[in-house]
Amino acid sequence: xxxxxxxxxxxxxxxxxxxxxxxxxxxxxxxxxxxxxxxxxxxxxxxxxxxxxxxxxxxxxxxxxxxxxxxxxxxxxxxxxxxxxxxxxxxxxxxxxxxxxxxxxxxxxxxxxxxxxxxxxxxxxxxxxxxxxxxxxxxxxxxxxxxxxxxxxxxxxxxxxxxxxxxxxxxxxxxxxxxxxxxxxxxxxxxxxxxxxxxxxxxxxxxxxxxxxxxxxxxxxxxxxxxxxx
Amino acid sequence: xxxxxxxxxxxxxxxxxxxxxxxxxxxxxxxxxxxxxxxxxxxxxxxxxxxxxxxxxxxxxxxxxxxxxxxxxxxxxxxxxxxxxxxxxxxxxxxxxxxxxxxxxxxxxxxxxxxxxxxxxxxxxxxxxxxxxxxxxxxxxxxxxxxxxxxxxxxxxxxxxxxxxxxxxxxxxxxxxxxxxxxxxxxxxxxxxxxxxxxxxxxx
Numbered sequence: 230x231x232x233x234x235x236x237x238x239x240x241x242x243x244x245x246x247x248x249x250x251x252x253x254x255x256x257x258x259x260x261x262x263x264x265x266x267x268x269x270x271x272x273x274x275x276x277x278x279x280x281x282x283x284x285x286x287x288x289x290x291x292x293x294x295x296x297x298x299x300x301x302x303x304x305x306x307x308x309x310x311x312x313x314x315x316x317x318x319x320x321x322x323x324x325x326x327x328x329x330x331x332x333x334x335x336x337x338x339x340x341x342x343x344x345x346x347x348x349x350x351x352x353x354x355x356x357x358x359x360x361x362x363x364x365x366x367x368x369x370x371x372x373x374x375x376x377x378x379x380x381x382x383x384x385x386x387x388x389x390x391x392x393x394x395x396x397x398x399x400x401x402x403x404x405x406x407x408x409x410x411x412x413x414x415x416x417x418x419x420x421x422x423x424x425x426x427x428x429x430x431x432x433x434x435x436x437x438x439x440x441x442x443x444x445x446x447x448x449x450x451x452x453x454x455x456x457x458x459x
Numbered sequence: 460x461x462x463x464x465x466x467x468x469x470x471x472x473x474x475x476x477x478x479x480x481x482x483x484x485x486x487x488x489x490x491x492x493x494x495x496x497x498x499x500x501x502x503x504x505x506x507x508x509x510x511x512x513x514x515x516x517x518x519x520x521x522x523x524x525x526x527x528x529x530x531x532x533x534x535x536x537x538x539x540x541x542x543x544x545x546x547x548x549x550x551x552x553x554x555x556x557x558x559x560x561x562x563x564x565x566x567x568x569x570x571x572x573x574x575x576x577x578x579x580x581x582x583x584x585x586x587x588x589x590x591x592x593x594x595x596x597x598x599x600x601x602x603x604x605x606x607x608x609x610x611x612x613x614x615x616x617x618x619x620x621x622x623x624x625x626x627x628x629x630x631x632x633x634x635x636x637x638x639x640x641x642x643x644x645x646x647x648x649x650x651x652x653x654x655x656x657x658x659x660x661x662x663x
Contacts, residue, residue: 404543404579405543405579406542406543406642407642408642408643408644409642409644409645410644410645411578411644411645413578413579418578420576420578421645421646421650423582423646423650425658426582426658426659426661427661428659428661434576
């Protein structure tokens with residue numbers, strides 16, 4: 230099979246404007262993946278499926294990755310003018326100060342597709358796509374028209390991560406029920422507070438169970454207080 | 460009123476059989492408990508094994524798995540009850556005719572098991588419907604299910620037909636329908652049925 234570099238070159242030659250980025254995998258398996266822009270995803274997918282050398286006719290797996298917003302603090306040297314009293318005279322002096330600046334790198338949601346070729350007996354070729362952010366611009370083209378097996382797996386990714394696949398024929402939740410609002414596999418998902426009975430709690434569960442009990446006691450105390458007032 | 464055992468044996472020697480309606484009635488009931496044919500997860504495989512030749516649940520009169528809740532007397536909750544499935548399980552239970560019994564089979568059915576801290580698994584079906592026998596295990600062996608079934612038979616046998624503790628079908632006041640939880644935006648609503656399940660007190 231072609232190496233990822235060759236595949237990247239082939240894609241860029243076949244699909245004009247497609248910017249393919251190689252995401253290296255440092256593990257012994259060395260399964261490097263190709264990050265493609267969602268705009269060109271459909272054309273790239275079609276090329277990968279139909280190309281004579283690749284013939285990636287089997288989509289084995291679709292999954293999602295949640296990249297949360299990252300807060301990065303960095304030290305920057307800033308030069309600014311400060312008014313100072315030097316030897317009894319007020320002067321404007323330039324001073325270099327080191328400042329810690331914090332910036333938030335916006336997170337995103339990523340979909341990962343693992344492709345194989347049954348005909349050529351090779352694979353996997355891994356392609357990745359990213360959304361703009363993880364709050365409102367969570368759109369991505371669906372690859373179900375190219376590989377039918379993506380249908381349920383994209384539904385699962387929508388259900389658990391909240392990526393909206395445009396062009397999907399039937400984008401409903403797969404594992405959770407209709408009307409469920411959260412996406413449980415996101416890093417910031419908070420499960421409902423049903424820790425009222427934890428007979429063998431430990432670690433995180435113990436902390437949650439204690440918090441639940443404290444909240445319950447506080448609520449009870451508050452109610453008693455109002456009851457006494459009346 | 461129970462018959463004196465010694466008197467019963469003496470009368471038996473004379474060719475007279477004496478019993479009570481209650482014994483006769485419960486003897487018939489406990490030996491023809493028909494389970495409902497449904498499985499939820501891997502425990503169902505053990506449940507199927509229990510009904511097959513090696514373990515042979517037919518010895519206890521419970522081999523007739525009914526595909527309709529209207530014809531079933533017992534519900535074996537065999538496996539993980541997800542929050543998506545829980546309303547359907549409660550609805551099926553509501554559709555069963557009295558007298559009806561429930562065996563919660565396996566760690567998931569009794570408490571959520573290894574998925575307890577997951578986002579989609581109910582922490583025990585006894586939060587919504589009354590459970591008669593709980594069996595721990597992951598999954599419980601067929602012997603454990605047979606043990607549970609025999610426990611249920613003993614329970615049926617011991618039920619008086621009148622007064623306190625009589626089976627629900629002889630009690631006009633008994634609750635017949637249990638509220639079906641509604642799948643809400645974040646969790647099932649309500650998260651438990653307080654008439655069936657109250658938070659157990661943890662002694663530390």
